[in-house]
Amino acid sequence: MLRERYSxxxxxxxxxxxxxxxxxxxxxxxxVSVPSYHNDRQRSGHNIEETMLTLxxxxxxxxxxxxxxxxxxxxxxxxxxxxxxILANKTAHNVVFAATMNDSVYAFDAxxxxxxxxxxxxxxxxxxxxxxxxxxxxxxxxxxxxxxSEIGVLSTPVLDTVRGTLYVLARxxxxxxxxxxxxxxxxxxxxxxxxxxxxxxxxxxxxxxxxSGGIIQFQPLIQNQRSxxxxxxxxxxxxxxxxCDAGAYHGWLMAYDAATLQQAxxxxxxxxxxxxxxxxxxxxxxxxxxxxxxxxIGNGTFDVNNSGLDYGQSIVKLSPPAHGAFSVLxxxxxxxxLNLDPEDMDIGSGGAALLPNQDSGPHLHLLVxxxxxxxxxxxxxxxxxxxxxxxxxxxxxxxxxxELGMWNSPALFDNTIYLGGSGDYLKAFSFNSSAGLLSLxxxxxxxxxxGYPGTTPSISSNNHRNGIVxxxxxxxxxxxxxxxxxxYDAGNLAIELYSSNQDPARDNPGPAVKFAVPxxxxxxxxxxxxxxxxxxxxxxxxxxxxxxxxxxxxxTNVPQTGSN
Numbered sequence: 001m002l003r004e005r006y007s008x009x010x011x012x013x014x015x016x017x018x019x020x021x022x023x024x025x026x027x028x029x030x031x032v033s034v035p036s037y038h039n040d041r042q043r044s045g046h047n048i049e050e051t052m053l054t055l056x057x058x059x060x061x062x063x064x065x066x067x068x069x070x071x072x073x074x075x076x077x078x079x080x081x082x083x084x085x086i087l088a089n090k091t092a093h094n095v096v097f098a099a100t101m102n103d104s105v106y107a108f109d110a111x112x113x114x115x116x117x118x119x120x121x122x123x124x125x126x127x128x129x130x131x132x133x134x135x136x137x138x139x140x141x142x143x144x145x146x147x148x149s150e151i152g153v154l155s156t157p158v159l160d161t162v163r164g165t166l167y168v169l170a171r172x173x174x175x176x177x178x179x180x181x182x183x184x185x186x187x188x189x190x191x192x193x194x195x196x197x198x199x200x201x202x203x204x205x206x207x208x209x210x211x212s213g214g215i216i217q218f219q220p221l222i223q224n225q226r227s228x229x230x231x232x233x234x235x236x237x238x239x240x241x242x243x244c245d246a247g248a249y250h251g252w253l254m255a256y257d258a259a260t261l262q263q264a265x266x267x268x269x270x271x272x273x274x275x276x277x278x279x280x281x282x283x284x285x286x287x288x289x290x291x292x293x294x295x296x297i298g299n300g301t302f303d304v305n306n307s308g309l310d311y312g313q314s315i316v317k318l319s320p321p322a323h324g325a326f327s328v329l330x331x332x333x334x335x336x337x338l339n340l341d342p343e344d345m346d347i348g349s350g351g352a353a354l355l356p357n358q359d360s361g362p363h364l365h366l367l368v369x370x371x372x373x374x375x376x377x378x379x380x381x382x383x384x385x386x387x388x389x390x391x392x393x394x395x396x397x398x399x400x401x402x403e404l405g406m407w408n409s410p411a412l413f414d415n416t417i418y419l420g421g422s423g424d425y426l427k428a429f430s431f432n433s434s435a436g437l438l439s440l441x442x443x444x445x446x447x448x449x450x451g452y453p454g455t456t457p458s459i460s461s462n463n464h465r466n467g468i469v470x471x472x473x474x475x476x477x478x479x480x481x482x483x484x485x486x487x488y489d490a491g492n493l494a495i496e497l498y499s500s501n502q503d504p505a506r507d508n509p510g511p512a513v514k515f516a517v518p519x520x521x522x523x524x525x526x527x528x529x530x531x532x533x534x535x536x537x538x539x540x541x542x543x544x545x546x547x548x549x550x551x552x553x554x555x556t557n558v559p560q561t562g563s564n
Contacts, residue, residue, distance in 0.1 A: 045411030073102030075528025206271030210248030228284030241277025273301025283351025451475030
Protein backbone atom coordinates (compact mmCIF):
# COMPACT_ATOMS: atom_id res chain seq x y z
CA MET A 1 0.00 0.00 0.00
CA LEU A 2 1.10 3.57 -0.64
CA ARG A 3 1.50 4.44 3.01
CA GLU A 4 4.46 4.30 5.36
CA ARG A 5 4.63 1.27 7.64
CA TYR A 6 4.93 3.13 10.92
CA SER A 7 5.20 1.36 14.25
CA UNK A 8 1.89 1.48 16.13
CA UNK A 9 1.35 2.18 19.78
CA UNK A 10 0.49 -0.88 21.84
CA UNK A 11 -2.57 0.83 23.30
CA UNK A 12 -5.05 1.99 20.65
CA UNK A 13 -8.76 2.79 20.52
CA UNK A 14 -11.18 2.74 17.63
CA UNK A 15 -13.52 5.71 18.03
CA UNK A 16 -15.92 4.17 15.54
CA UNK A 17 -16.66 1.43 18.02
CA UNK A 18 -16.89 3.84 20.94
CA UNK A 19 -19.43 5.99 19.10
CA UNK A 20 -21.81 3.16 18.23
CA UNK A 21 -23.97 4.62 21.05
CA UNK A 22 -24.44 8.28 21.98
CA UNK A 23 -21.26 9.21 23.80
CA UNK A 24 -19.19 12.29 24.46
CA UNK A 25 -15.49 11.53 24.12
CA UNK A 26 -12.99 13.96 25.58
CA UNK A 27 -9.61 12.50 24.90
CA UNK A 28 -6.31 12.75 23.17
CA UNK A 29 -6.17 9.26 21.70
CA UNK A 30 -3.37 7.58 19.76
CA UNK A 31 -1.52 10.87 19.82
CA VAL A 32 1.01 11.53 17.13
CA SER A 33 3.82 14.05 16.77
CA VAL A 34 4.67 15.97 13.61
CA PRO A 35 8.46 16.31 14.00
CA SER A 36 9.43 17.53 10.54
CA TYR A 37 8.27 19.09 7.31
CA HIS A 38 5.59 16.87 5.76
CA ASN A 39 5.54 14.60 8.81
CA ASP A 40 8.44 12.21 8.18
CA ARG A 41 11.80 11.82 6.49
CA GLN A 42 10.12 10.33 3.40
CA ARG A 43 8.14 13.63 3.10
CA SER A 44 4.84 11.77 2.71
CA GLY A 45 2.75 14.60 4.18
CA HIS A 46 0.52 11.97 5.81
CA ASN A 47 -0.68 11.55 9.39
CA ILE A 48 -2.25 8.06 9.48
CA GLU A 49 -3.27 8.21 13.15
CA GLU A 50 -5.89 10.98 13.07
CA THR A 51 -8.88 9.62 14.98
CA MET A 52 -10.89 12.79 15.59
CA LEU A 53 -11.24 14.51 12.22
CA THR A 54 -13.54 12.59 9.89
CA LEU A 55 -15.37 12.94 6.59
CA UNK A 56 -18.55 13.58 8.60
CA UNK A 57 -17.48 16.16 11.15
CA UNK A 58 -15.16 18.35 9.07
CA UNK A 59 -17.91 20.73 8.01
CA UNK A 60 -18.39 24.44 8.56
CA UNK A 61 -21.03 23.57 11.18
CA UNK A 62 -18.74 21.44 13.34
CA UNK A 63 -15.23 22.61 12.36
CA UNK A 64 -13.50 25.99 12.20
CA UNK A 65 -10.93 28.31 13.72
CA UNK A 66 -10.76 27.84 17.48
CA UNK A 67 -8.17 30.48 18.35
CA UNK A 68 -4.97 32.13 17.19
CA UNK A 69 -1.71 33.20 18.79
CA UNK A 70 0.10 36.39 17.70
CA UNK A 71 3.73 36.17 16.58
CA UNK A 72 6.39 38.75 15.72
CA UNK A 73 7.05 37.84 12.07
CA UNK A 74 6.09 35.78 9.04
CA UNK A 75 5.80 32.03 9.61
CA UNK A 76 7.30 30.46 6.50
CA UNK A 77 8.22 27.27 8.39
CA UNK A 78 5.63 24.53 8.78
CA UNK A 79 4.43 24.36 12.40
CA UNK A 80 5.71 21.28 14.25
CA UNK A 81 3.94 19.36 17.01
CA UNK A 82 4.99 17.22 19.97
CA UNK A 83 2.69 15.71 22.55
CA UNK A 84 3.25 15.54 26.30
CA UNK A 85 6.20 17.94 26.54
CA ILE A 86 7.40 18.45 30.11
CA LEU A 87 8.17 22.11 30.73
CA ALA A 88 10.68 23.55 33.16
CA ASN A 89 7.86 24.00 35.70
CA LYS A 90 7.11 20.24 35.45
CA THR A 91 3.74 20.70 33.76
CA ALA A 92 2.93 18.66 30.65
CA HIS A 93 1.55 20.16 27.46
CA ASN A 94 0.92 19.22 23.90
CA VAL A 95 3.07 21.81 22.14
CA VAL A 96 3.04 23.40 18.68
CA PHE A 97 6.25 25.14 17.61
CA ALA A 98 6.26 28.14 15.27
CA ALA A 99 9.38 29.87 13.90
CA THR A 100 9.36 33.37 12.44
CA MET A 101 11.35 35.57 10.09
CA ASN A 102 12.04 37.84 13.06
CA ASP A 103 14.33 35.12 14.43
CA SER A 104 11.93 33.88 17.08
CA VAL A 105 10.79 30.38 17.98
CA TYR A 106 7.52 30.06 19.91
CA ALA A 107 6.24 27.11 21.91
CA PHE A 108 2.46 27.35 22.32
CA ASP A 109 0.03 25.07 24.07
CA ALA A 110 -1.44 23.18 21.13
CA UNK A 111 -4.96 22.86 22.55
CA UNK A 112 -5.96 26.19 24.09
CA UNK A 113 -5.11 29.86 24.52
CA UNK A 114 -6.97 30.42 27.77
CA UNK A 115 -5.61 31.13 31.23
CA UNK A 116 -1.86 30.70 31.43
CA UNK A 117 -1.90 29.31 27.86
CA UNK A 118 -2.77 32.77 26.54
CA UNK A 119 0.98 33.42 26.51
CA UNK A 120 3.68 31.33 24.85
CA UNK A 121 4.94 28.46 26.98
CA UNK A 122 8.33 29.87 26.03
CA UNK A 123 9.86 32.03 23.32
CA UNK A 124 13.46 31.95 22.10
CA UNK A 125 14.83 34.99 20.27
CA UNK A 126 18.12 34.99 18.38
CA UNK A 127 18.40 38.77 18.02
CA UNK A 128 19.45 41.66 20.23
CA UNK A 129 18.97 44.97 18.40
CA UNK A 130 20.61 46.94 21.25
CA UNK A 131 23.82 45.06 20.46
CA UNK A 132 23.44 45.35 16.69
CA UNK A 133 22.08 41.82 16.17
CA UNK A 134 19.02 41.75 13.90
CA UNK A 135 17.45 39.54 11.26
CA UNK A 136 19.01 40.01 7.83
CA UNK A 137 17.24 42.92 6.05
CA UNK A 138 15.65 41.72 2.84
CA UNK A 139 17.17 44.71 1.04
CA UNK A 140 20.64 43.28 1.72
CA UNK A 141 20.02 40.21 -0.45
CA UNK A 142 18.54 42.10 -3.41
CA UNK A 143 15.54 39.80 -3.86
CA UNK A 144 12.08 41.33 -4.34
CA UNK A 145 10.42 37.90 -4.21
CA UNK A 146 10.73 37.83 -0.40
CA UNK A 147 7.67 39.72 0.78
CA UNK A 148 8.73 40.27 4.37
CA SER A 149 11.35 42.90 5.18
CA GLU A 150 13.52 40.54 7.21
CA ILE A 151 15.08 37.09 6.98
CA GLY A 152 15.48 35.16 10.20
CA VAL A 153 14.19 31.59 10.44
CA LEU A 154 12.94 30.73 6.95
CA SER A 155 13.19 26.94 6.85
CA THR A 156 11.18 24.38 8.80
CA PRO A 157 13.10 23.16 11.87
CA VAL A 158 13.18 19.50 12.89
CA LEU A 159 12.29 17.84 16.20
CA ASP A 160 14.16 15.03 17.92
CA THR A 161 11.31 13.78 20.12
CA VAL A 162 13.60 11.30 21.89
CA ARG A 163 16.25 13.83 22.90
CA GLY A 164 13.62 16.54 23.40
CA THR A 165 15.44 18.87 21.01
CA LEU A 166 14.32 21.30 18.32
CA TYR A 167 16.97 22.06 15.68
CA VAL A 168 16.66 25.48 14.04
CA LEU A 169 18.72 27.32 11.43
CA ALA A 170 18.67 31.08 12.08
CA ARG A 171 20.18 33.98 10.15
CA UNK A 172 21.33 37.27 11.66
CA UNK A 173 23.12 40.47 10.77
CA UNK A 174 25.59 41.40 13.50
CA UNK A 175 27.20 44.84 13.32
CA UNK A 176 27.45 44.58 9.55
CA UNK A 177 28.45 40.90 9.42
CA UNK A 178 26.16 38.08 8.27
CA UNK A 179 25.93 34.89 10.29
CA UNK A 180 24.03 31.62 10.06
CA UNK A 181 23.81 29.35 13.10
CA UNK A 182 22.42 25.94 13.94
CA UNK A 183 20.58 26.03 17.26
CA UNK A 184 19.57 23.03 19.35
CA UNK A 185 16.77 24.08 21.71
CA UNK A 186 15.34 22.19 24.65
CA UNK A 187 11.66 21.57 23.82
CA UNK A 188 10.61 22.23 27.42
CA UNK A 189 12.36 25.55 27.92
CA UNK A 190 13.88 26.87 24.69
CA UNK A 191 17.35 26.78 26.26
CA UNK A 192 20.35 26.06 24.05
CA UNK A 193 21.72 22.50 24.26
CA UNK A 194 24.92 20.62 23.37
CA UNK A 195 27.09 23.73 23.66
CA UNK A 196 25.20 25.41 20.83
CA UNK A 197 24.60 27.30 18.78
CA UNK A 198 27.27 26.65 16.16
CA UNK A 199 28.20 29.01 13.34
CA UNK A 200 27.83 27.57 9.84
CA UNK A 201 31.21 27.58 8.12
CA UNK A 202 32.45 25.41 5.28
CA UNK A 203 34.69 25.25 2.23
CA UNK A 204 35.16 22.74 -0.57
CA UNK A 205 37.60 22.33 -3.46
CA UNK A 206 36.24 23.84 -6.66
CA UNK A 207 36.78 26.28 -9.48
CA UNK A 208 33.14 27.35 -9.82
CA UNK A 209 31.47 30.69 -9.23
CA UNK A 210 32.91 32.67 -6.33
CA UNK A 211 35.94 30.39 -5.93
CA SER A 212 39.38 31.64 -5.01
CA GLY A 213 42.56 29.60 -5.28
CA GLY A 214 40.60 26.47 -6.09
CA ILE A 215 38.40 26.77 -2.98
CA ILE A 216 34.72 27.71 -2.60
CA GLN A 217 33.80 29.27 0.73
CA PHE A 218 30.30 29.21 2.18
CA GLN A 219 28.81 32.72 1.91
CA PRO A 220 26.22 33.33 4.68
CA LEU A 221 24.66 36.36 2.95
CA ILE A 222 23.94 34.89 -0.48
CA GLN A 223 23.22 31.28 0.53
CA ASN A 224 19.49 31.06 1.27
CA GLN A 225 18.41 28.36 3.70
CA ARG A 226 14.80 27.75 2.62
CA SER A 227 14.86 23.93 2.46
CA UNK A 228 13.52 22.13 5.56
CA UNK A 229 15.91 20.40 7.94
CA UNK A 230 16.15 16.60 8.01
CA UNK A 231 17.00 14.44 11.05
CA UNK A 232 18.25 10.97 10.15
CA UNK A 233 20.74 8.52 11.59
CA UNK A 234 21.77 10.88 14.38
CA UNK A 235 22.54 13.67 11.93
CA UNK A 236 20.87 16.97 11.12
CA UNK A 237 20.94 17.68 7.37
CA UNK A 238 20.76 21.28 6.13
CA UNK A 239 20.55 22.44 2.50
CA UNK A 240 20.97 25.86 0.88
CA UNK A 241 20.01 27.64 -2.32
CA UNK A 242 19.84 31.31 -3.30
CA UNK A 243 17.84 34.52 -3.23
CA CYS A 244 16.40 35.20 -6.69
CA ASP A 245 19.42 33.48 -8.27
CA ALA A 246 21.56 36.42 -7.11
CA GLY A 247 25.31 36.21 -6.56
CA ALA A 248 27.86 33.43 -7.00
CA TYR A 249 25.84 30.86 -5.10
CA HIS A 250 25.79 27.04 -5.14
CA GLY A 251 23.66 24.29 -3.70
CA TRP A 252 25.16 23.23 -0.38
CA LEU A 253 24.30 20.21 1.76
CA MET A 254 25.79 19.78 5.23
CA ALA A 255 25.33 17.25 8.00
CA TYR A 256 25.83 17.95 11.72
CA ASP A 257 26.00 15.50 14.59
CA ALA A 258 22.70 15.83 16.44
CA ALA A 259 24.31 15.18 19.84
CA THR A 260 27.44 17.32 19.55
CA LEU A 261 26.60 19.82 16.77
CA GLN A 262 29.91 18.97 15.13
CA GLN A 263 29.99 19.20 11.35
CA ALA A 264 30.01 15.70 9.81
CA UNK A 265 30.08 16.32 6.05
CA UNK A 266 29.79 18.98 3.33
CA UNK A 267 28.77 18.68 -0.33
CA UNK A 268 28.30 21.26 -3.10
CA UNK A 269 26.11 20.55 -6.12
CA UNK A 270 28.19 22.54 -8.67
CA UNK A 271 31.79 22.80 -7.38
CA UNK A 272 33.22 23.59 -10.81
CA UNK A 273 30.16 25.38 -12.16
CA UNK A 274 27.47 27.77 -11.05
CA UNK A 275 24.14 27.82 -9.21
CA UNK A 276 22.47 24.43 -8.50
CA UNK A 277 20.28 25.59 -5.60
CA UNK A 278 18.66 23.13 -3.18
CA UNK A 279 15.51 25.00 -2.18
CA UNK A 280 12.51 22.75 -3.02
CA UNK A 281 9.86 25.43 -2.24
CA UNK A 282 10.39 24.78 1.46
CA UNK A 283 10.44 20.97 1.33
CA UNK A 284 13.62 19.31 2.54
CA UNK A 285 16.02 16.50 1.73
CA UNK A 286 14.30 13.10 1.88
CA UNK A 287 15.74 10.05 3.62
CA UNK A 288 15.37 6.29 3.18
CA UNK A 289 15.72 3.35 5.57
CA UNK A 290 19.39 2.90 4.63
CA UNK A 291 20.29 6.43 5.63
CA UNK A 292 20.63 7.69 2.07
CA UNK A 293 19.54 11.24 1.29
CA UNK A 294 17.75 12.53 -1.82
CA UNK A 295 17.86 16.18 -2.90
CA UNK A 296 16.27 17.94 -5.87
CA ILE A 297 18.58 20.51 -7.46
CA GLY A 298 17.50 23.59 -9.38
CA ASN A 299 18.99 25.47 -12.31
CA GLY A 300 22.73 25.20 -12.72
CA THR A 301 25.67 23.66 -14.49
CA PHE A 302 25.25 20.02 -15.50
CA ASP A 303 28.29 18.15 -16.79
CA VAL A 304 28.29 14.83 -14.95
CA ASN A 305 27.54 13.08 -18.27
CA ASN A 306 30.91 14.41 -19.47
CA SER A 307 32.90 13.27 -16.42
CA GLY A 308 32.23 16.51 -14.57
CA LEU A 309 31.14 17.07 -10.96
CA ASP A 310 28.21 19.43 -11.46
CA TYR A 311 24.62 18.22 -10.88
CA GLY A 312 22.39 21.15 -11.85
CA GLN A 313 18.82 20.18 -12.82
CA SER A 314 19.07 16.76 -11.17
CA ILE A 315 17.73 14.58 -8.39
CA VAL A 316 20.71 13.18 -6.51
CA LYS A 317 21.05 10.25 -4.10
CA LEU A 318 23.82 10.68 -1.53
CA SER A 319 25.25 8.21 0.93
CA PRO A 320 25.41 8.81 4.68
CA PRO A 321 28.56 10.80 5.53
CA ALA A 322 31.87 8.99 5.76
CA HIS A 323 35.23 10.60 6.54
CA GLY A 324 33.72 14.06 6.40
CA ALA A 325 32.19 13.72 2.94
CA PHE A 326 29.12 12.54 1.05
CA SER A 327 29.33 10.15 -1.89
CA VAL A 328 26.96 10.48 -4.85
CA LEU A 329 25.39 7.04 -5.28
CA UNK A 330 23.02 7.77 -8.15
CA UNK A 331 21.18 10.55 -9.96
CA UNK A 332 18.57 11.43 -12.56
CA UNK A 333 18.66 14.40 -14.93
CA UNK A 334 15.84 15.01 -17.45
CA UNK A 335 16.74 14.80 -21.13
CA UNK A 336 15.83 18.46 -21.72
CA UNK A 337 17.72 19.82 -18.72
CA LEU A 338 19.91 22.06 -20.85
CA ASN A 339 16.79 23.63 -22.37
CA LEU A 340 15.00 23.94 -19.03
CA ASP A 341 17.93 25.75 -17.44
CA PRO A 342 17.90 29.08 -19.34
CA GLU A 343 14.11 29.30 -19.00
CA ASP A 344 14.26 28.93 -15.19
CA MET A 345 12.12 25.78 -15.42
CA ASP A 346 14.00 23.80 -12.82
CA ILE A 347 13.31 20.28 -11.60
CA GLY A 348 14.19 21.34 -8.04
CA SER A 349 11.16 23.61 -7.51
CA GLY A 350 9.69 21.03 -5.14
CA GLY A 351 10.92 18.16 -3.01
CA ALA A 352 10.97 14.44 -3.70
CA ALA A 353 8.50 12.20 -1.85
CA LEU A 354 9.66 8.62 -1.26
CA LEU A 355 6.97 6.01 -1.77
CA PRO A 356 6.79 3.28 0.88
CA ASN A 357 8.68 0.12 -0.03
CA GLN A 358 6.54 -2.08 -2.26
CA ASP A 359 5.99 -5.72 -1.30
CA SER A 360 6.03 -6.79 -4.94
CA GLY A 361 6.02 -5.41 -8.45
CA PRO A 362 8.71 -4.31 -10.89
CA HIS A 363 10.05 -1.49 -8.69
CA LEU A 364 10.23 -1.86 -4.93
CA HIS A 365 11.71 1.54 -4.07
CA LEU A 366 10.31 4.61 -5.81
CA LEU A 367 10.24 8.37 -5.53
CA VAL A 368 8.01 10.96 -7.17
CA UNK A 369 9.02 14.48 -8.19
CA UNK A 370 7.52 17.22 -10.38
CA UNK A 371 9.04 20.30 -12.01
CA UNK A 372 8.11 23.81 -13.10
CA UNK A 373 6.98 22.54 -16.50
CA UNK A 374 4.46 20.33 -14.71
CA UNK A 375 6.17 17.05 -15.63
CA UNK A 376 5.80 14.30 -13.05
CA UNK A 377 8.72 11.88 -12.69
CA UNK A 378 8.42 8.42 -11.13
CA UNK A 379 11.92 7.11 -10.44
CA UNK A 380 13.35 3.83 -9.16
CA UNK A 381 15.52 4.79 -6.18
CA UNK A 382 17.78 1.78 -6.80
CA UNK A 383 18.40 2.65 -10.44
CA UNK A 384 17.70 6.30 -11.03
CA UNK A 385 18.66 6.34 -14.69
CA UNK A 386 21.30 9.08 -14.90
CA UNK A 387 21.00 11.15 -18.09
CA UNK A 388 19.61 10.24 -21.50
CA UNK A 389 19.87 13.15 -24.00
CA UNK A 390 17.03 11.80 -26.17
CA UNK A 391 14.15 11.14 -23.73
CA UNK A 392 13.31 10.03 -20.18
CA UNK A 393 12.64 6.40 -21.09
CA UNK A 394 15.35 5.20 -18.70
CA UNK A 395 13.19 6.02 -15.67
CA UNK A 396 10.01 4.28 -14.56
CA UNK A 397 7.64 6.95 -15.83
CA UNK A 398 7.53 10.54 -17.03
CA UNK A 399 4.17 12.33 -17.44
CA UNK A 400 4.58 15.67 -19.27
CA UNK A 401 2.09 18.45 -18.52
CA UNK A 402 0.46 16.52 -15.68
CA GLU A 403 0.25 19.88 -13.91
CA LEU A 404 0.62 23.49 -15.03
CA GLY A 405 3.80 23.85 -13.00
CA MET A 406 5.05 22.82 -9.59
CA TRP A 407 6.36 25.21 -6.96
CA ASN A 408 5.31 22.72 -4.30
CA SER A 409 5.56 19.05 -3.35
CA PRO A 410 3.41 15.90 -3.48
CA ALA A 411 1.65 14.07 -0.66
CA LEU A 412 0.92 10.33 -0.49
CA PHE A 413 -2.05 8.27 0.71
CA ASP A 414 -3.46 4.83 -0.17
CA ASN A 415 -1.95 4.28 -3.61
CA THR A 416 -2.58 7.88 -4.58
CA ILE A 417 -0.27 10.84 -5.16
CA TYR A 418 -1.69 14.34 -4.67
CA LEU A 419 -0.24 17.31 -6.55
CA GLY A 420 -1.31 20.97 -6.51
CA GLY A 421 0.23 22.88 -9.41
CA SER A 422 0.37 26.64 -9.80
CA GLY A 423 -2.84 27.95 -11.35
CA ASP A 424 -4.17 24.41 -11.54
CA TYR A 425 -6.52 22.05 -9.77
CA LEU A 426 -5.36 19.86 -6.91
CA LYS A 427 -5.12 16.45 -8.59
CA ALA A 428 -5.01 12.84 -7.40
CA PHE A 429 -3.01 10.38 -9.53
CA SER A 430 -3.58 6.73 -8.70
CA PHE A 431 -0.66 4.35 -8.34
CA ASN A 432 -0.94 0.78 -9.66
CA SER A 433 1.38 -1.20 -7.40
CA SER A 434 1.31 -4.28 -9.64
CA ALA A 435 2.39 -2.36 -12.73
CA GLY A 436 4.44 0.12 -10.72
CA LEU A 437 2.96 3.06 -12.65
CA LEU A 438 0.90 6.20 -12.07
CA SER A 439 -2.32 6.94 -13.91
CA LEU A 440 -1.73 9.25 -16.88
CA UNK A 441 -4.74 11.36 -15.96
CA UNK A 442 -6.10 12.33 -12.55
CA UNK A 443 -8.41 9.91 -10.76
CA UNK A 444 -10.09 13.01 -9.30
CA UNK A 445 -9.47 16.71 -8.96
CA UNK A 446 -10.85 19.70 -7.12
CA UNK A 447 -13.45 22.04 -8.59
CA UNK A 448 -11.33 25.08 -7.65
CA UNK A 449 -7.85 25.99 -8.79
CA UNK A 450 -4.91 27.36 -6.79
CA GLY A 451 -3.07 30.45 -7.96
CA TYR A 452 0.70 30.83 -7.79
CA PRO A 453 2.52 29.14 -6.14
CA GLY A 454 -0.04 26.32 -6.05
CA THR A 455 -0.39 24.21 -2.92
CA THR A 456 1.46 21.50 -1.03
CA PRO A 457 -1.20 19.26 0.56
CA SER A 458 -1.20 17.55 3.94
CA ILE A 459 -3.27 14.41 4.56
CA SER A 460 -4.92 12.98 7.64
CA SER A 461 -6.60 9.59 8.04
CA ASN A 462 -7.33 6.90 10.58
CA ASN A 463 -5.26 4.27 8.77
CA HIS A 464 -7.32 3.76 5.56
CA ARG A 465 -10.45 5.47 6.88
CA ASN A 466 -11.51 9.09 6.80
CA GLY A 467 -8.84 10.28 4.41
CA ILE A 468 -8.86 14.09 4.24
CA VAL A 469 -6.62 16.24 2.04
CA UNK A 470 -5.83 19.63 3.61
CA UNK A 471 -4.52 22.50 1.53
CA UNK A 472 -3.79 26.21 1.85
CA UNK A 473 -4.51 28.63 -0.94
CA UNK A 474 -1.72 31.18 -0.45
CA UNK A 475 -2.17 33.04 -3.74
CA UNK A 476 -3.00 36.24 -1.81
CA UNK A 477 0.46 36.37 -0.20
CA UNK A 478 1.07 39.80 -1.78
CA UNK A 479 -2.29 41.46 -1.08
CA UNK A 480 -2.83 40.22 2.51
CA UNK A 481 -6.51 39.32 2.11
CA UNK A 482 -5.94 36.05 3.92
CA UNK A 483 -5.02 32.45 3.28
CA UNK A 484 -7.80 29.94 2.65
CA UNK A 485 -7.82 26.52 4.33
CA UNK A 486 -9.55 23.76 2.33
CA UNK A 487 -10.41 20.16 3.22
CA TYR A 488 -11.33 17.54 0.58
CA ASP A 489 -12.38 13.91 0.57
CA ALA A 490 -9.16 12.05 -0.28
CA GLY A 491 -11.19 9.46 -2.22
CA ASN A 492 -12.76 12.09 -4.46
CA LEU A 493 -11.26 15.57 -4.54
CA ALA A 494 -14.41 16.93 -6.19
CA ILE A 495 -16.02 16.68 -2.75
CA GLU A 496 -14.98 19.68 -0.69
CA LEU A 497 -15.71 19.09 2.97
CA TYR A 498 -14.78 22.50 4.31
CA SER A 499 -13.35 25.88 3.35
CA SER A 500 -12.46 28.73 5.68
CA ASN A 501 -14.16 30.98 3.12
CA GLN A 502 -17.50 29.42 4.06
CA ASP A 503 -17.42 31.57 7.21
CA PRO A 504 -14.62 34.08 6.61
CA ALA A 505 -15.54 36.33 9.52
CA ARG A 506 -14.96 33.43 11.91
CA ASP A 507 -12.37 31.33 10.11
CA ASN A 508 -9.94 33.56 8.19
CA PRO A 509 -6.54 32.13 9.20
CA GLY A 510 -4.72 35.45 8.65
CA PRO A 511 -2.63 36.96 5.85
CA ALA A 512 -1.08 34.29 3.65
CA VAL A 513 2.56 33.26 3.47
CA LYS A 514 4.04 31.88 0.25
CA PHE A 515 4.66 28.10 0.36
CA ALA A 516 3.02 27.68 3.81
CA VAL A 517 1.80 24.15 4.61
CA PRO A 518 -0.88 23.15 7.17
CA UNK A 519 -0.02 20.76 9.99
CA UNK A 520 -2.63 18.21 11.14
CA UNK A 521 -2.31 16.51 14.54
CA UNK A 522 -4.73 15.08 17.08
CA UNK A 523 -7.91 16.76 15.94
CA UNK A 524 -6.39 20.15 15.13
CA UNK A 525 -5.04 21.91 12.04
CA UNK A 526 -2.29 24.51 12.51
CA UNK A 527 -1.76 27.30 9.97
CA UNK A 528 1.12 29.76 9.99
CA UNK A 529 0.50 33.26 8.62
CA UNK A 530 2.20 36.65 8.47
CA UNK A 531 0.98 37.70 11.92
CA UNK A 532 -0.32 34.70 13.84
CA UNK A 533 -0.54 30.97 14.27
CA UNK A 534 -4.16 29.90 13.73
CA UNK A 535 -5.58 26.73 15.22
CA UNK A 536 -8.58 24.95 13.68
CA UNK A 537 -10.58 22.11 15.17
CA UNK A 538 -13.97 20.72 16.09
CA UNK A 539 -16.76 22.55 17.95
CA UNK A 540 -16.85 21.96 20.86
CA UNK A 541 -13.12 21.22 20.86
CA UNK A 542 -12.16 17.88 22.43
CA UNK A 543 -10.10 18.52 25.54
CA UNK A 544 -6.60 17.10 25.75
CA UNK A 545 -6.31 14.31 28.30
CA UNK A 546 -3.93 11.53 29.23
CA UNK A 547 -6.80 9.05 29.14
CA UNK A 548 -10.33 8.55 27.83
CA UNK A 549 -13.38 9.95 29.61
CA UNK A 550 -16.72 8.61 28.40
CA UNK A 551 -20.06 9.98 29.57
CA UNK A 552 -23.59 9.81 28.23
CA UNK A 553 -24.66 12.73 26.05
CA UNK A 554 -27.43 13.65 23.63
CA UNK A 555 -26.84 12.72 20.02
CA THR A 556 -27.00 16.35 18.92
CA ASN A 557 -23.72 18.25 18.55
CA VAL A 558 -21.68 15.05 18.89
CA PRO A 559 -18.94 14.92 16.22
CA GLN A 560 -19.25 11.64 14.33
CA THR A 561 -15.90 9.89 14.34
CA GLY A 562 -16.88 6.52 12.91
CA SER A 563 -15.29 4.98 9.85
CA ASN A 564 -16.61 5.70 6.41
